[in-house]
Amino acid sequence: MGKNNGAWLLAIYLFLAIYLLPMFPHGGSANELTRWATAASLVENRSFEISWTESLIGKNVDTARVDNKLYSNKAPGIAVLAAPFYAIVRPFVGPPDASNIRVTWFVMRFVLSSLPLFLLGLWLYRKGADELSLATLLFATPLFVYSLLFFSHVLVAVLIYLAFRFIYDTDRVDPRNCLWAGLGSGLAVACEFPALIPVAILGAGIFFTDKEKRMARFGWFVLGGAPFAVLLMIYNFAIFGSPFSMSYAYETFPEWAEVAGQGVFGIGIPSLSNAYLLLFSPSRGLLFTAPILILSIVLFFTSADRASFRHRVKIATIIVTIVLLCGHGAAHGGWAFSARYLIMIVPLMLDSFFEREADSMPRFVTGLLFSISMILSVIPALTFPFAPPEFNAPQNDFWAKLLMDEKWVVPNLANVVGVETSLWLTVPVVLAIIASIVLVTRSMRSPVQFIGGLVIGILAVTTYLFWPGIDSDEDSFRRATIAERYFRPADRLKALKQRSVEAKDWTSLRVINTFEWNIADTRAYAPNDFPYLDVRPLDRSPSAILRNASEMQKRGDMNGAENSLTEAKSALPFARCEFGSSLGVIYYTTNRKDLAMSELEAIQPLVNPASTPQCARSQFLLGSLYKEMSRPDDAANVFRQFLSNTEGSTDPEIVRFRKSLGSSK
Numbered sequence: 303m304g305k306n307n308g309a310w311l312l313a314i315y316l317f318l319a320i321y322l323l324p325m326f327p328h329g330g331s332a333n334e335l336t337r338w339a340t341a342a343s344l345v346e347n348r349s350f351e352i353s354w355t356e357s358l359i360g361k362n363v364d365t366a367r368v369d370n371k372l373y374s375n376k377a378p379g380i381a382v383l384a385a386p387f388y389a390i391v392r393p394f395v396g397p398p399d400a401s402n403i404r405v406t407w408f409v410m411r412f413v414l415s416s417l418p419l420f421l422l423g424l425w426l427y428r429k430g431a432d433e434l435s436l437a438t439l440l441f442a443t444p445l446f447v448y449s450l451l452f453f454s455h456v457l458v459a460v461l462i463y464l465a466f467r468f469i470y471d472t473d474r475v476d477p478r479n480c481l482w483a484g485l486g487s488g489l490a491v492a493c494e495f496p497a498l499i500p501v502a503i504l505g506a507g508i509f510f511t512d513k514e515k516r517m518a519r520f521g522w523f524v525l526g527g528a529p530f531a532v533l534l535m536i537y538n539f540a541i542f543g544s545p546f547s548m549s550y551a552y553e554t555f556p557e558w559a560e561v562a563g564q565g566v567f568g569i570g571i572p573s574l575s576n577a578y579l580l581l582f583s584p585s586r587g588l589l590f591t592a593p594i595l596i597l598s599i600v601l602f603f604t605s606a607d608r609a610s611f612r613h614r615v616k617i618a619t620i621i622v623t624i625v626l627l628c629g630h631g632a633a634h635g636g637w638a639f640s641a642r643y644l645i646m647i648v649p650l651m652l653d654s655f656f657e658r659e660a661d662s663m664p665r666f667v668t669g670l671l672f673s674i675s676m677i678l679s680v681i682p683a684l685t686f687p688f689a690p691p692e693f694n695a696p697q698n699d700f701w702a703k704l705l706m707d708e709k710w711v712v713p714n715l716a717n718v719v720g721v722e723t724s725l726w727l728t729v730p731v732v733l734a735i736i737a738s739i740v741l742v743t744r745s746m747r748s749p750v751q752f753i754g755g756l757v758i759g760i761l762a763v764t765t766y767l768f769w770p771g772i773d774s775d776e777d778s779f780r781r782a783t784i785a786e787r788y789f790r791p792a793d794r795l796k797a798l799k800q801r802s803v804e805a806k807d808w809t810s811l812r813v814i815n816t817f818e819w820n821i822a823d824t825r826a827y828a829p830n831d832f833p834y835l836d837v838r839p840l841d842r843s844p845s846a847i848l849r850n851a852s853e854m855q856k857r858g859d860m861n862g863a864e865n866s867l868t869e870a871k872s873a874l875p876f877a878r879c880e881f882g883s884s885l886g887v888i889y890y891t892t893n894r895k896d897l898a899m900s901e902l903e904a905i906q907p908l909v910n911p912a913s914t915p916q917c918a919r920s921q922f923l924l925g926s927l928y929k930e931m932s933r934p935d936d937a938a939n940v941f942r943q944f945l946s947n948t949e950g951s952t953d954p955e956i957v958r959f960r961k962s963l964g965s966s967k
Contacts, residue, residue, distance in 0.1 A: 307741045308427040308436045312420060314734045315440040319416035321730060322450050322683055323713045325407050326788040327831045328824050329359060331637070331688055334452040336364040336374040338407055340381035342398055345389045350378065350541060358398060360827035360843070366552035368542060375549040378537055379493030379530075380454045384410040400828035400840055411452040418460040419449040422649065426656050433745040434672070435655035437738050442675035443592040443648050444640040447683050454493040455645035461490040462500050463649035466619070469504060469523070470612040475511045477522045484526020490646075492530045495548070496569070497646055499626050500619045501527070507615040557632075564631040572628035579633055580624070580641040584695040586633075591640040592648075594675040597663050601654040604662065616650055623647050634691035639682045665748040669755025672742070677763045680735055684728050685710050686788060690780060698766060699773040703781055710789050717833035783817045787824040790834045802912075811912035818876055819844060819914065842870065844877045848916065851884055855891075864888050879908040879917035886923055899927050911946070915953035918944065922959040
């Protein structure tokens with residue numbers, strides 16, 4: 303053992319935080335975009351209302367609607383903190399557009415996600431934390447990936463851990479430290495509502511400190527958090543009409559609205575299935591992704607500090623937070639990496655590491671768990687890190703496949719200076735991680751045993767990453783739809799669509815058609831195609847085209863609507879049926895019935911049971927036109943096809959058309 307090389311680990315982390323730029327073409331992360339939109343709106347419009355951003359970044363599921371106004375469904379703290387940094391960059395990049403959105407995103411992400419983790423590491427380094435604990439904090443848990451994203455989790459985790467240290471690091475709790483802890487805790491809750499759980503435990507612990515000045519300590523803690531509570535109530539009153547109304551009650555996305563209605567803001571009775579999901583599952587399990595945290599659990603019982611009140615508060619905070627979040631109605635966290643709702647307690651779990659108590663663990667076991675944790679925590683940062691919850695083993699059937707099969711590498715600093723994307727651009731990251739492992743190994747008292755564990759861990763993870771048979775057809779399909787949206791379009795669905803048509807597998811074809819439409823919609827919005835394709839003006843969204851054409855018709859601008867739809871038919875041939883159906887309506891309402899009939903007849907070969915309601919309605923419109931033109935046989939034939947193709951539809955317009963033809967459904 304020589305001098306502490308923690309400074310080198312901090313430098314390596316800082317390099318990776320700048321080199322890796324995981325903001326993908328056309329978004330991919332609703333959580334980040336809703337925060338970006340709020341920060342941008344605070345600067346651009348002096349308002350929390352974000353509906354104006356839809357024309358730039360598209361519709362966002364992480365939103366709340368109040369009357370005709372749209373807001374983020376997230377706690378406002380991060381966006382408010384980010385707004386000044388957006389304002390600093392704004393004069394240099396200009397109004398937000400598809401090309402400069404990444405710049406403001408990076409600045410806000412770096413300051414509010416990367417820098418807090420770096421500063422925590424620096425603080426711990428100065429307090430004597432060793433290389434193993436620093437490398438684990440920086441690279442070997444989900445903190446690493448989330449510190450590269452514009453989420454609130456890392457900042458909140460740092461604030462909660464510092465609040466714990468400020469209150470409980472001394473035998474006699476200093477009331478002034480409680481004030482600082484209260485400030486950090488209040489800010490944490492303002493950035494992430496579930497942070498109230500660990501904050502409440504930390505605050506309650508003050509009641510069990512020595513009796514002298516107990517109430518004064520608690521009063522200072524409450525005083526520190528009170529300004530943020532007041533500001534949150536003012537925000538809730540201004541936006542939602544009551545100090546105690548929150549965004550979760552106004553969710554725009556039906557699935558999130560259903561979750562929010564369960565228990566208290568989506569957190570109900572804990573379940574064993576959620577406990578497995580959040581702790582042990584390959585899909586989201588925190589201990590699966592970062593098994594080195596198992597040593598933290600062992601140290602709960604073996605720590606030299608285990609009899610102290612400080613240790614008991616730490617364990618209580620961790621356990622209560624985990625148990626309560628096992629009642630979350632959407633514990634999977636949506637498109638995510640690992641158990642993102644538990645990120646806030648990861649530094650607390652590593653507290654014994656920072657006190658060098660991991661030195662008591664067998665070196666072989668430490669090396670084994672450290673290498674597994676580091677690899678599993680770094681791989682998602684090399685590609686698209688947001689795994690949908692449907693992937694049961696995302697390290698194998700999502701991230702490894704994206705890297706090796708698609709050659710999909712995360713946007714990075716090399717791209718910014720003009721280097722074309724390839725797997726070679728992961729080499730700087732791999733070398734940086736190897737350097738970190740070397741620094742940790744050199745600090746070990748028994749490096750041979752540690753190296754033995756490292757080697758076995760690397761072999762085990764490599765075997766798991768490339769183990770055959772875990773991938774399914776559904777996994778392949780989902781990966782294809784994600785790559786089409788956020789990487790490079792390559793007609794990945796074409797062959798599958800053709801097979802479904804030939805087999806008349808209408809269920810599969812309906813799913814493919816829906817995703818095909820969704821892909822085109824997604825690719826119409828910011829950010830632009832950098833770094834995977836040459837940057838060009840974004841295509842128009844098919845949904846927006848139909849919506850705008852409808853609005854033009856309402857205003858009486860029939861020529862504008864007709865021209866827009868005619869151009870769209872050529873630009874987006876997959877949606878020719880939907881556009882043709884709308885054109886037929888325009889021709890009919892402008893007394894060009896022959897043109898309407900010709901347009902509707904031309905798209906009939908495209909109609910089948912898998913068609914969208916907008917396409918399927920063309921048969922009803924054509925039948926109605928035949929009937930009006932005294933062609934009853936043709937009308938009856940088309941109506942029969944319409945009823946057959948739309949059986950089981952829940953679309954309100956289709957249901958109304960069916961009922962007008964005498965159908966009971």
